[in-house]
Amino acid sequence: MKKIKIYLLMLLFSQPIFAQNQEVVYENIFLVPEKNNEALLVEGVKAHNQEYHSEGETRASLYSVLIGPHSGQYVWLNGPMTLSDYDNFPDENHLADWQKNVRSYISSEEVKMAKLNWEASYTPPSWGSPKYLLWRTFKIKQDMDSYGKILDAVTKIGKALSEMNAENPRRVYESVFRSENREDIVLVYPFKTFTRFSNGNGLPENFQSKYDKINGYGSFRRDIGNVITKYTNGWYDEVLMLVE
Secondary structure, eight states: OOOEEEOOOOOSOOOTTSOTTSOOEEEEEEEEEOGGGHHHHHHHHHHHHHHHSSSGGGOEEEEEEEESTTTTOEEEEEEEEOGGGGGSOOOHHHHHHHHHHTGGGEEEEEEEEEEEOTTTOBOOSOOOOOSEEEEEEEEEOSSTTHHHHHHHHHHHHHHHHHHHTOSSOBEEEEESSOOTTOOOEEEEEEESOGGGGGSOSSSOTTHHHHHHHHHOTTHHIIIIIHHHHHHEEEEEEEEEEEOO
16 A cells, blocks of 8 residues: 655645646655656646546646755645545546556655735736746644744745845745644745856845845844744755656
């Protein structure tokens, strides 16, 4: 029997069929490939998506994890949907196709449901589909206050990005169900080339000084830096590349 764990993946953006503040949820599954069958897995996912996830609320895509703790794995993303859509569990033929085209070529799968936080996110008027995603996960401390403090901090970042009319979007996703290790808030940034990181780590260049200009000298340290230091056990980055 395949081992299924709860984990977190945040897709970058909902599709434009979803209006601002409408509930947007993704089913996200990490796939650990059997290395001798990796090419068959990719082709199998493509076939499964074409048959069952090419339109409507069940559109799916596949990403490869290039950098980070899950490097070498793939991520299958199903959505955007609402939580009520999840009640329509796949039928027998659908599950049989998943078993044939996907589970036949993996050693394990990890599943999570992720919900978009509109208020904390930032989306400029126009943006293109990214080839890569930077996925930043906070390791939130296990107490009553930490989750809310971190969510408040990342919301302030989103408001500053809006004030700056930043070029690139940033989405914030929360785990629908709490994870054991409390890695339940993820920031996701798109990028098209790795040269973007020559002068920044996902946020716009000189973001800290621009944040202070908007909110007052020392505000970035007070609102963001000190909060992350106090209420998390750090954070880590992963980079995903679109496969299909």
